[in-house]
Amino acid sequence: MSRRGGPLFLLGLVLLSFNLRPAAVSVGPVLAEVREGLSMSATEASLLTTLPVLAFAVFGALASAAAARGGLHRVTLVALLAVVVGLAGRAVTGSDIAFLALSLLAVAGMAMANVLMPSLVKRHAPERIGAVTAIYSTALAIGLTSALLLTVPLSTALGGWRGGLGAWAVLAGVAVLPWILLARHDRVTPTPGGPITVGQVARTPLGLAMAAFFGVQSIHAYVMFGWFAQLWRDAGYSPTAAGALVGLIAGVSIPLSWLLPPLLARSSHQRRILVAVISCYPVAYVGLLVAPAAGAVLWALLAGVGACTFPLILTLIGLRARTPEGTAALSAFTQSAGYLLAASGPFVVGLLYDATGEWTVPLALLLALVVPMLALASWLARPHFLEDQLGGSTPRRSTRP
Known part of the structure; x- marks a missing residue:
């Protein structure tokens, strides 16, 4: 693996991957408590469960164009920051509408970062696509399983659903750190032919x-x-x-x-x-x-x-x-x-x-x-x-x- 596929990138990729799925699935195990706490209607709850699909369809489609203009690592960093802000914000808001909007922000960041990961692997480890894809897809699976299994225990330990959902924002915040360093090295150059x-x-x-x-x-x-x-x-x-x-x-x-x-x-x-x-x-x-x-x-x-x-x-x-x-x-x-x-x-x-x-x-x-x-x-x-x-x-x- 080249220098560009070294320890900093692998650390960033693992932390990023682990923190993408909780944005979509952590609310499911405590949905009843969220609905009661925010007086959320059945229609709003249905919309909440549909947001990840909408985010992938809309924001995922924008990811490659954004990376071409802003830099692959910078856009990944911005996407991860959107996940952090969305997860943290929805854990403290008292408004059902704000909860939906912040959830959309979180899953939009998730969708864009998820789409960019194969490109990151291609750039940093073109000769080891299978091995590095294995690393991040395993981290995705661990993050998904953890969010499904741990959100309720975390809510119990931290005083309710707000603590359970907010814990995932803290973990996502840790994932931001290596991407701040990686984003500093982006140099955007025009691609021949566009x-x-x-x-x-x-x-x-x-x-x-x-x-x-x-x-x-x-x-x-x-x-x-x-x-x-x-x-x-x-x-x-x-x-x-x-x-x-x-x-x-x-x-x-x-x-x-x-x-x-x-x-x-x-x-x-x-x-x-x-x-x-x-x-x-x-x-x-x-x-x-x-x-x-x-x-x-x-x-x-x-x-x-x-x-x-x-x-x-x-x-x-x-x-x-x-x-x-x-x-x-x-x-x-x-x-x-x-x-x-x-x-x-x-x-x-x-x-x-x-x-x-x-x-x-x-x-x-x-x-x-x-x-x-x-x-x-x-x-x-x-x-x-x-x-x-x-x-x-x-x-x-x-x-x-």
Whole structure:
């Protein structure tokens, strides 16, 4: 790893990654207390749970253009500061409207930083994309699992939901420190032919395939984290046990996020790895159809393995562009369009569940969605490159800011 991929960058990347998911998921475990404390309506609560998707769709799409103009590290620093201010502000406000606005600020920063991480890896460690992606995707998984499991205990220990949510702001503030140093080294230089835009990526087969793949995978993840606790409660589990099973799905990704990205990056048989991971989904879903209670732990483990398609997609973003600028643009379009597509998943599953009163049809829908995932994975496993599909005016070599 080069000097630019040295200890300061790795420390900054790990701290940044750990602090991105709590902005989106920490409020869920204490949502009832937040609603009571702020007299929040059901409509406002629904909007609050939708904000991360909206942030990725809007602010994630702006990330690459902002980095091209302001500097990759500077924009990352500003995004992280937005997370800190949003998390801290919503922990102390007494207004439901302000809580929503500050939550939007936090998840907007999260979305922009999340989109820029593959580009940061491409710039600092172009020869070790798999290994460094493993580092930050594992930190993401730990941050996600920690926010799901620790927000309630923190709230209890710190005197209520304000303390529980505010604790994540303190941790995010610590993550700012290395990025202050990293941002000092940004030097913005014009990119020959102009920066690669999200619109250009949207007109390439690779961009469309990556966005569709990311979107379908995110549908599975949103449905699992949003609805599987209810599925297991309907199967006879207590609320605590059902929540623990969903936590198990998230926890599986911690070790596998460390192992799978470098394996994919080094492999000459990327299709086999992608197909093997994705194929855990249908086994889990069939198991949930046949024996949702008896095999619950096994189905949760398999669903968790399937969800590790997420770090593999992040690895592919870094592998399918030749430059940091191309990586940033590909990441921006893949994640913003993908999350926008995924927003429909939990809503449709909820409608199907309400209409039928059971889980057969929703699980059948998830089974059907595995088919396009496998087809897209097979195509994306081939060595396509974004810049090759943009035309001759696009730079092939990196220009460092």
